[in-house]
Amino acid sequence: MSHLTEKLDTLYQRHRALSTNIDWGYHRLLPWERGRNFNDHPWAPDQGTLSPELTLAVETAMLTEVNLPWFTHGLSTIFESGPSALKQFVHTWTREEDQHARILDVYLLLSRNGDPDARDQVRKTVVETGWQAEDTDPFALMVYTSLQELATRVFYLNLARSVEDGDAVLANILRALAKDETLHYTFYRDATKAYIEEDPSRLATVCRVIPKFVMPGFGMPDFTRRIRVIGSHAGYGLPAYYEQVLKTVQRFWGVLEHEMSSTTRDARLALDKYLYRMRRVISRTSSPVSG
Ligand SMILES: [Fe+2]
Numbered sequence: 001m002s003h004l005t006e007k008l009d010t011l012y013q014r015h016r017a018l019s020t021n022i023d024w025g026y027h028r029l030l031p032w033e034r035g036r037n038f039n040d041h042p043w044a045p046d047q048g049t050l051s052p053e054l055t056l057a058v059e060t061a062m063l064t065e066v067n068l069p070w071f072t073h074g075l076s077t078i079f080e081s082g083p084s085a086l087k088q089f090v091h092t093w094t095r096e097e098d099q100h101a102r103i104l105d106v107y108l109l110l111s112r113n114g115d116p117d118a119r120d121q122v123r124k125t126v127v128e129t130g131w132q133a134e135d136t137d138p139f140a141l142m143v144y145t146s147l148q149e150l151a152t153r154v155f156y157l158n159l160a161r162s163v164e165d166g167d168a169v170l171a172n173i174l175r176a177l178a179k180d181e182t183l184h185y186t187f188y189r190d191a192t193k194a195y196i197e198e199d200p201s202r203l204a205t206v207c208r209v210i211p212k213f214v215m216p217g218f219g220m221p222d223f224t225r226r227i228r229v230i231g232s233h234a235g236y237g238l239p240a241y242y243e244q245v246l247k248t249v250q251r252f253w254g255v256l257e258h259e260m261s262s263t264t265r266d267a268r269l270a271l272d273k274y275l276y277r278m279r280r281v282i283s284r285t286s287s288p289v290s291g
């Protein structure tokens with residue numbers, strides 16, 4: 001067994017132990033007492049507990065999570081020829097992600113936040129559209145999923161803070177989801193690091209994936225408006241992505257500290273340009289961020 005395979009096995013076993021410790025069931029977190037029959041008590045916009053903007057943010061989270069069948073399909077296809085720990089992780093990860101869309105969807109129905117008929121239509125469109133990974137290289141996908149899991153974690157925690165006063169039950173649900181996302185991120189982050197340690201020229205792939213990153217829900221209707229509303233009302237815009245996601249993973253993998261080589265130079269210079277542009281956009285649109 002190679003050192004890398006051994007390391008991935010250890011990371012997978014650690015994930016299983018940690019996720020067992022924080023395991024939760026969606027039936028215990030939902031406010032069932034708020035439920036009413038939609039046929040006898042039709043939905044009206046004033047019945048919810050959240051503003052339209054925060055409702056849109058929760059709906060966007062649900063509409064992203066609901067594509068799990070396609071994420072599982074994509075990940076298991078791309079990791080097919082990879083180490084067995086990665087393939088096993090996709091199974092365990094699917095088990096954990098399985099209740100994410102469901103708890104958000106049922107919460108929205110019980111709390112009467114958002115039009116259930118309109119949402120039902122969008123959800124069906126999203127699932128029918130599906131999802132495909134941008135890159136079919138297993139290592140590039142690991143870099144992508146590290147960013148995506150951390151981005152989702154930060155989004156849920158920031159959204160939890162924004163909804164706390166309006167609906168503490170929802171804040172609690174979002175924090176339970178964020179704990180799962182933290183462990184998912186940790187697995188992919190450490191797996192990526194192990195691959196980089198085995199072959200530092202893989203940093204070229206890291207530098208190439210970062211500028212192309214978009215959240216997996218980017219294909220859903222109205223995505224650009226949703227992102228804008230989430231940025232202005234749910235505490236998760238470009239500054240949060242830059243400070244809490246990008247800088248965190250870059251620091252952990254030593255992306256910017258690593259000396260450039262002939263294989264990493266072009267990708268690294270393109271990344272530097274991308275980060276420079278991002279900092280300029282952020283400083284033009286909000287309070288200054290540190291470099
Ligand atoms: Fe999730």
Ligand SMILES: [Fe+2]
Nearest residue numbers: 149180181184
């Ligand atoms: Fe996740």
